[in-house]
Amino acid sequence: MNTFNFQEPSRQSVRGIVVLFGLNSYKIIKSLFVFIAAFSYSLIKNKALFGVSISTVLLLLVLILLLVLTRSILQYLNFKFHVYSDDFFLSKGIINKENISVSKTKIQNIYIKQNVLQQLIHVVQLDIETAGDAKAEVKIIALSRSLAIALKEELLLNISNAEVTAEFLKEDHIYYKASIKKLLLEGFSQNHIKSFLIIFGFIGGLYSTYENFLENLKIGETFKAFMIQNQQAIGFLIVLSVSIVLVALFISILFSIVNTFLLNYNLQVIEHKKTVEIKKGLFNKVAINLLPSRIQNIEIVTNRVKQYFGLNTLRIKQAMVDKKLLKHFSIVGLSASQATYLSQKFITSFTRIQEKAKPEKYYIRILFLKALFPFVFINFISFLIFNMNFWIVNIISIPLLSLLIYWRYKKAYYSINDTLLVVGSGSMSTSTQVLEIHKIQAVATKQGLFQKIRKIATVQVFTASKVTNILYVKEDTAHAIVNFLLYQVESQRKDWM
């Protein structure tokens, strides 16, 4: 069924030179950004640079570009890959030669990606990832789409995991497609505090860079004078802080919406017989093929607003996934039944749990102790703004913190059956973490000094992708859980991937 011959070592598409050129130039510009900015500034101001005229600078620039181009062409010529029996081979490197071989059975993920440049010249990037390293082992940056798909199928086809073999005989079937309306709602119902913190960090970074420049503008002093004038009126201060909060909220919401939209634009979930493919992205397009045997944990997240709109996010966790790609391992905007259906695709024995066991009441005490930190912090900030009237803020903060604690305790539960461990958590959001017991790597009990006195312990369950905590259960229960989980892992002797 595939017309391409992967047995012979072959190069990527010639258009790869363009992509390589783009990437190399980007790298140079990024590493020299500060210099370039400084130079161009002095160039514009003085019409010359260290006594060198503009034409010489331009000549130099052309020379550098030619060097980059030569490097890109050499990189292209020295990049060859082929598939032989059960292995994928890649040789690359201009001076330092590198030979990489990846066994088909060890492949964890194959991504097909497209950034803006690759979209413009109609090529796709194919990344191959195993569970061995946090970065993708193989990156082929320019292939025609049909070739990339053929290669992907070739690599997935003979995986000795019998579950996939019959895969590609079946037609692709799009199970789910996120509408624009859903994406907008999804963005709107995000946790805006997170967006706010990102923006805040960004502005903070900008401010420290341009501190001197801003000081010249004397914004601070104008603001101070303004504050002194109106110091007496508490009402004014409240109005001022409320409007600041509103503006921050508005910007955060906008940021969340744009971010969600860019990341998940045209989100599609395509169902094959045993694997599931996720496609998404506007500027950076990605396609990820998910093999159930490679999935370590899944998590279903929603919150009150999302529940109202019928939105659930399904997060998929594998071992050692590239940090940059982690954000793509989620499907947003699913209805509850769709989330359940897909979870069953990934974990066959998945069921919505009926029987829930709760953590001990001791958890509430811990939560109150933990809430002391934000409580003191809020009061401190409030003291800086309102001086002696700082306690006003507690009219809001105390009920809010209590509500959060109440939710957190209410939403915490765990449930174990023969094949599954399910742990619920969250305060604003509701999260359901699911893992298959045969994918557990290690189990631990953890107990603080005071918990020991009260005979309470936390169980930690480690898989290759994350640790799941069963919080604050009775000591006997904790031991029983540990013994049961160990028994299941050790008696079944199933592979974890």
Add this chain to the structure above:
Amino acid sequence: MFTNSEIKIENLPKAEAVSLNPISKSYLYIISINIAIQYSVLFGLLILAHVFIKKEWVSSAFYYAITVLLLLFVFQCVISYLSFKKRGYALRTQDIIYAKGWLNHQRTTVPFIRIQHLETKQSFIAKKLKLASLYVYTAGESGGDLSISGLPIDEAINIHSLLTSKINEHV
């Protein structure tokens, strides 16, 4: 033959009932040396500041700082000693158990079939004391790895080879 009888949780082997083997007493030397190095650096810095910075606030704060540091030192020594007594390991037919910590006690169990690779390490001082650390790695980065420090070198080698044979048995 395939059987599927009910599992009685109370009849399962109890990991918590296994008595742990303590690690070597000589490891206390290593702990003491580490603490001694840490605190002599801190005390040294304080004294240097006292000698060389001739400002009033430095000399008035000096004795408070020394007292606080002394208290910390004593506290750290006590905690380290108590934690040392809590360190222990045990091998069962299917898994390895390691426990540590007094303030925060953690007891981790790794099934043999999940071990990815093993490592025995010896620092300079450990070599003098004939001690070694055994590292047991599982897959992934979630932190389910074990590091058993302060094993007598013979014991470390024995466990290492035992675990190696157990892993190969599975493959």
